[in-house]
Amino acid sequence: MKSNITMRDIAERIGVSSVTVSKALNDKEGVSDELKAKIKALAIEMGYRFNAVAKSMKEGLSYNIGIIIPERFSGGNFYLKFYQHITTMLEQYSYYGILQVLSAEDERNLQLPRTYYESKVDGFIILGQISSKYIDLLTDNNIPKVFLDFYTDHSDIDSIITDNFYGVYELTNYLVKEGHKDIAFVGNIHSTSSIQDRFLGYYKSLLEHNLSLNEGYIINDRDEKGTYIDLEIPNPLPSAFVCNCDQVGYNLMNKLRSMGYSVPEDCSVVGFDNDIYSTLTEPQLTTVEVNIEEMSKVAVEFIIEKIKNEHKNSGRVLIKGTIIHRDSVKKI
Amino acid sequence: MKSNITMRDIAERIGVSSVTVSKALNDKEGVSDELKAKIKALAIEMGYRFNAVAKSMKEGLSYNIGIIIPERFSGGNFYLKFYQHITTMLEQYSYYGILQVLSAEDERNLQLPRTYYESKVDGFIILGQISSKYIDLLTDNNIPKVFLDFYTDHSDIDSIITDNFYGVYELTNYLVKEGHKDIAFVGNIHSTSSIQDRFLGYYKSLLEHNLSLNEGYIINDRDEKGTYIDLEIPNPLPSAFVCNCDQVGYNLMNKLRSMGYSVPEDCSVVGFDNDIYSTLTEPQLTTVEVNIEEMSKVAVEFIIEKIKNEHKNSGRVLIKGTIIHRDSVKKI
DNA sequence: CTGAAAGCGCTTACAG
DNA sequence: CTGAAAGCGCTTACAG
Numbered sequence: 001m002k003s004n005i006t007m008r009d010i011a012e013r014i015g016v017s018s019v020t021v022s023k024a025l026n027d028k029e030g031v032s033d034e035l036k037a038k039i040k041a042l043a044i045e046m047g048y049r050f051n052a053v054a055k056s057m058k059e060g061l062s063y064n065i066g067i068i069i070p071e072r073f074s075g076g077n078f079y080l081k082f083y084q085h086i087t088t089m090l091e092q093y094s095y096y097g098i099l100q101v102l103s104a105e106d107e108r109n110l111q112l113p114r115t116y117y118e119s120k121v122d123g124f125i126i127l128g129q130i131s132s133k134y135i136d137l138l139t140d141n142n143i144p145k146v147f148l149d150f151y152t153d154h155s156d157i158d159s160i161i162t163d164n165f166y167g168v169y170e171l172t173n174y175l176v177k178e179g180h181k182d183i184a185f186v187g188n189i190h191s192t193s194s195i196q197d198r199f200l201g202y203y204k205s206l207l208e209h210n211l212s213l214n215e216g217y218i219i220n221d222r223d224e225k226g227t228y229i230d231l232e233i234p235n236p237l238p239s240a241f242v243c244n245c246d247q248v249g250y251n252l253m254n255k256l257r258s259m260g261y262s263v264p265e266d267c268s269v270v271g272f273d274n275d276i277y278s279t280l281t282e283p284q285l286t287t288v289e290v291n292i293e294e295m296s297k298v299a300v301e302f303i304i305e306k307i308k309n310e311h312k313n314s315g316r317v318l319i320k321g322t323i324i325h326r327d328s329v330k331k332i
Numbered sequence: 333m334k335s336n337i338t339m340r341d342i343a344e345r346i347g348v349s350s351v352t353v354s355k356a357l358n359d360k361e362g363v364s365d366e367l368k369a370k371i372k373a374l375a376i377e378m379g380y381r382f383n384a385v386a387k388s389m390k391e392g393l394s395y396n397i398g399i400i401i402p403e404r405f406s407g408g409n410f411y412l413k414f415y416q417h418i419t420t421m422l423e424q425y426s427y428y429g430i431l432q433v434l435s436a437e438d439e440r441n442l443q444l445p446r447t448y449y450e451s452k453v454d455g456f457i458i459l460g461q462i463s464s465k466y467i468d469l470l471t472d473n474n475i476p477k478v479f480l481d482f483y484t485d486h487s488d489i490d491s492i493i494t495d496n497f498y499g500v501y502e503l504t505n506y507l508v509k510e511g512h513k514d515i516a517f518v519g520n521i522h523s524t525s526s527i528q529d530r531f532l533g534y535y536k537s538l539l540e541h542n543l544s545l546n547e548g549y550i551i552n553d554r555d556e557k558g559t560y561i562d563l564e565i566p567n568p569l570p571s572a573f574v575c576n577c578d579q580v581g582y583n584l585m586n587k588l589r590s591m592g593y594s595v596p597e598d599c600s601v602v603g604f605d606n607d608i609y610s611t612l613t614e615p616q617l618t619t620v621e622v623n624i625e626e627m628s629k630v631a632v633e634f635i636i637e638k639i640k641n642e643h644k645n646s647g648r649v650l651i652k653g654t655i656i657h658r659d660s661v662k663k664i
Numbered sequence: 665c666t667g668a669a670a671g672c673g674c675t676t677a678c679a680g
Numbered sequence: 681c682t683g684a685a686a687g688c689g690c691t692t693a694c695a696g
Contacts, residue, residue: 006672006673006674007673007674008673008674016682016683017682017683017684018673018674018675018683019675019676019682019683019684020681020682020683022673022674022675023675023682026675029681030681030682031681031682032681032682035681035682049448049449049450049451050449050450050451050674051450051451051672051673051674052394052450052451052452052674053385053388053389053394053451053452053672053673053674054389054672054673054674054675054688055673055674055675056385056389056674056688057385057386057388057389057672057673057674057687057688057689057690058673058674058675058676058687058688059674059675059688060688060689062384062385074412074416075409077407077409077412080406080409080412083431084406084433087431087432087433091446094450096430096447096452097430097431098428098429098430099415099419099429099431100419101416101419114423115428116381117381117382118381118382118383118384118426119381119382119383119384119385120384120385120428280612338688338689338690339689339690340689340690348666348667349666349667349668350667350689350690350691351666351667351668351691351692352665352666352667354689354690354691355666355691358691361665362665362666363665363666364665364666367665367666382690383688383689383690384690385688385689385690386672386688386689386690386691387689387690387691388672388690389671389672389673389674389688389689389690390671390672390689390690390691390692391672391690391691392672392673
């Protein structure tokens with residue numbers, strides 16, 4: 001597929017220089033409209049294809065962005081959706097996305113992606129929480145980067161996250177409005193910043209409604225490695241469960257069913273993410289839809305800015321989600 | 333992140349030419365071991381990063397492969413798994429994969445990917461069936477390509493597919509061995525080559541066991557657009573259903589449950605793919621696991637071969653899957 | 665074992 | 681409005 005036709009070939013056929021062809025094809029000034037049209041027509045006729053590699057070479061930019069997904073998040077298709085929106089947005093800047101799954105091993109051994117060592121990318125979008133040490137590594141190497149769907153205490157790094165805090169806050173408010181007072185939270189609150197913030201949103205709602213936080217109502221859902229564990233259902237049964245994500249909502253529904261409970265008759269359940277798991281339960285889950293498209297758009301804007309201007313700092317951006325009402329909540 | 337350190341910088345520091353540095357860093361002959369070691373050490377010390385773009389430029393190869401997934405298959409994470417294995421395999425050849433979702437619109441309008449027009453890739457792996465006209469377009473443009481997980485009647489194109497035919501053939505044999513005689517097939521047999529072959533494997537098993545093919549036992553599962561439709565369950569109920577994929581097995585199980593039937597007590601169900609849907613049913617589905625890793629490996633080998641030698645033709649390769657026994661089949 | 669020269673296909677800065 | 685020159689960072693083929 002090596003394109004044998006170059007700008008020079010076009011130039012020679014017409015009897016101009018390759019500089020003129022370059023200007024014409026890029027719609028730059030300094031070529032008469034007549035000549036420009038003639039060059040463009042001939043380019044098509046000759047089957048000319050632009051050589052982006054040559055441009056990269058000249059500009060010292062690869063026009064690729066590495067999209068890094070830590071291995072443990074690569075299972076679902078949630079991040080794949082992000083990736084699709086990211087690549088769509090990147091196209092507008094003539095950029096391409098190279099998806100890389102960061103293996104647990106490479107993350108532990110602080111092994112940077114090969115794209116970095118081969119100057120194959122101009123920067124990275126990190127999709128999903130990575131270890132603090134790995135972040136330090138990226139920072140120390142002065143690698144342009146943007147965090148998507150998580151953040152850390154490195155205040156100088158741009159992050160785009162869904163508004164976990166307000167999302168769950170509003171969802172819990174909704175449960176309270178429906179008459180619920182005994183509301184449990186399901187999630188390991190030491191696991192990721194997302195879960196922590198969702199928990200805090202839940203807690204804020206309790207505080208505002210003078211409902212006390214019951215230690216027994218914080219139900220762990222996964223171990224340190226992120227593997228889901230068997231859920232311990234409190235006795236007596238809370239009237240509602242706020243799950244930190246839809247998949248855990250799905251697990252909870254199965255657990256409740258196996259114990260003979262019906263949702264929403266015996267208790268209500270809400271999730272977060274609006275991913276496939278929220279539609280696999282019976283009844284389907286009321287949940288919060290993450291605005292993947294908008295988040296991806298902002299992430300791309302930020303990384304492109306960052307490549308142009310190393311010192312550009314856009315900070316932490318929260319993108320609001322939307323509550324999706326389904327049938328897993330009962331008014332009491 | 334522009335790497336300011338070049339081979340020439342290293343060369344000047346040591347007092348040799350950049351040719352020697354290139355040879356040393358690439359472990360080529362013609363440099364004394366002593367010098368080689370010195371150059372390598374200095375490269376690390378200076379934080380040198382190889383510039384793959386310059387190599388691409390020189391060789392006229394982008395060292396990228398486009399992985400094209402038609403939009404309608406981009407929903408699940410089945411193809412994402414392929415993508416992961418593909419990129420892992422590509423690394424061994426110093427290649428990178430650029431994933432592109434082919435929109436229904438671009439497919440219809442015969443719009444080639446932008447990576448092609450910008451010479452960003454050296455070839456394509458097409459992951460999932462695309463229209464015949466689009467295939468013609470790729471062929472007419474002389475684009476190196478390999479088909480993964482589907483094939484067509486274009487006999488000159490390399491395809492790597494799972495052994496659909498024998499997979500379902502063996503699975504149906506297993507049902508017959510368990511005493512089943514009234515076996516239905518669920519799938520639109522005019523939809524894709526995969527479904528067709530799976531159907532034919534089912535039919536072969538019937539033929540070999542002198543079981544007649546009952547027209548009413550071929551149950552359509554999707555319309556022309558690939559959207560799943562409501563399943564019509566035959567009356568009387570067959571003793572077993574062979575579903576063309578796990579997701580349809582999942583749909584069928586839901587349908588059967590809603591009608592008051594129990595699996596496997598009232599009838600048995602088997603699927604294909606061993607994807608997430610096979611584990612979401614209760615009981616979980618007996619199915620055929622597709623050997624994604626091996627298929628990806630072969631696809632990468634083929635496309636790399638093809639880039640080196642345009643006329644290399646490897647044909648159609650069938651990769652065997654493995655039956656996964658779970659609890660959705662009863663011996664009768 | 666080592667290096668000068670040429671070239672991959674563009675674009676930028678400058679001269680005319 | 682048009683073009684000659686230089687350069688991006690490598691590698692190949694050849695000469696010494």
